[in-house]
Amino acid sequence: MASASPFNSHSRLADDKPAFTYGTAWKKDQTKVLVKDAIKQGFRRVDTAAQPKHYQEHLVGEALREAYSEGTVSREGVYVQTKYTTPAGQDLNKMPYDPNAPLGTQIHTSVASSLKNLRPTQAEEGSYLDCLLLHSPLPTLEQTLQAWRLLETYVPHQIKALGISNVTLPVLREIYNTSTVKPSVVQNRFYAQTQYDSPLRAFCREHGIMYQSFWTLTGNPKLLKSKPVVELAQAAQVSVPTALYALVMDLGVEVLNGTTSAVHMQEDLEGIQKVRDWATSNPRQWIQAREGMCALVEPGHF
Template sequence: MASSASSRLLAEGEDWDPAFIYGTAWKKERTRELVKLAVEKGFRSVDTAAQPKHYQEALVGEALRELYQDQHGKVSRGNIYLQTKYTTPAGQDLNNMPYDASAPLETQIRTSVASSLRNLRPLEDTEDSSYVDCLLLHSPLPTTEQTIEAWKILESYIPDKIRTLGISNVTLPILKAIYENSTIKPSVVQNRFYPQTRYDISLRAFCNQHDISYQSFWTLTGNPRLLKSDPVTRLVNAVGVSRSIALYALVMDQGIIVLNGTTSVEHMDEDFDGIRKIREWALGHAKEWQEVVGVFKSSVQSTGL
């Protein structure tokens, strides 16, 4: 999914879709309903985790199985990108978690992965065909050595039950350590995109160099100043979209996959339509688009906003 094109938003062909992945955190009992709506509205990538504290992974699986049945081939397991996570005990509710926190690390991971494969199985009555497109370490473990140990355990599932591996909430030194000490290289990084991390400029450069997709979360809530910035304002005025959609488009143009966890059907429609509207405008106003993109990129790199 990574690209070196000068304008990522304009680089793809006619079948281009906005670079969104549907985030299922904090949806609670509405998870099943919202995942079904999201896929029906156009999302083809879904993010979850084996972390009952914040995610209802089993309900994600229920929603997807219903869609595979109900859509008569329109939505199948093969055209859904599905990723989940192993979350360490530090990120779990110790009274409600998918493994025994006192168990050895390998047992924790294998129990967590087994629960995810069961929850996300495409067929109701068997887990034989179950797999995930990517499994992320939800965060690095307490030491780099433990993080690499966990990574190597996950490598044993490639390519049958897990297609690719990734990591969330990671710094560049730890990402480099994983890359240098792994057989299966990272395919995905999922981090907060906000000024406190200087927008991960160096880390994203490493990702681009090594064909690692960068996924952003807190894209809106972590960036109140970017939402009011001049590049966003120029797009709002030129295209007639909301500030959130304008910011999404500018972030996507940096080669970033955006986690979008909206619970509003209206916003689902508006987000997809708005990004496509910006793309159409940009195709017809290449000079203005490149000016806006240039200012945005400079402002992010300076972290002065």
């Protein structure tokens, strides 16, 4: 057995932190139950948004407050991340701010609603967010930068870090180059149509930005059937989805997991640990699987 770690220096699979961020989109009335299940099973990172069209942020908050009060976890033990969503991404009949208000008012109202929804106790005093993302760039680059500057005023007290979702490399680079508070998180769809964001992920690694993937399973039916994934699943005796998750994590990616099954929550967390243990005991086979994955998603960069 090799003495050196078999993992890449940027591998999320090698981290001691909980393996996944729990994604709360499209959970509707089941949001509270599912978030509590996720926390109970061992998830310690939660992603939501001030976008009632797809998220029930207030139910996420209720679930977390109950988990805190029941002693399952402390507020400091959970990473809570939400988003400001522009009017274009909202249901105009049900949204957290007036879409006709100036941009500054929209953002301040949205942030206030998130701080209220996700407060750790019934009292709103002391509420904070570990990270707040722009759900997408705004219609123009100048508006995007204006929104970023507004969000910077909350850091580091009410918001600890900032990020952006659904972003391209040119926009991310401009935000990074012009901002005072640098982006800490990028959350994008990880799939073939964007060449798996390979140059963007390289930029993130270079600048210490965490790249988060969503639709990791849904968007990658070919990867699920690929040789590295299938062979890893067989060798480590885990499910094919778990094998894909593990190989994506080894690329330095933090994976959003939105399963609605408590059984799958437990299986996914235990499966990742199983792959970690197997990779440590079988470094040559693990490196082969990693190289096979890199050949598929980072051709020319491996």
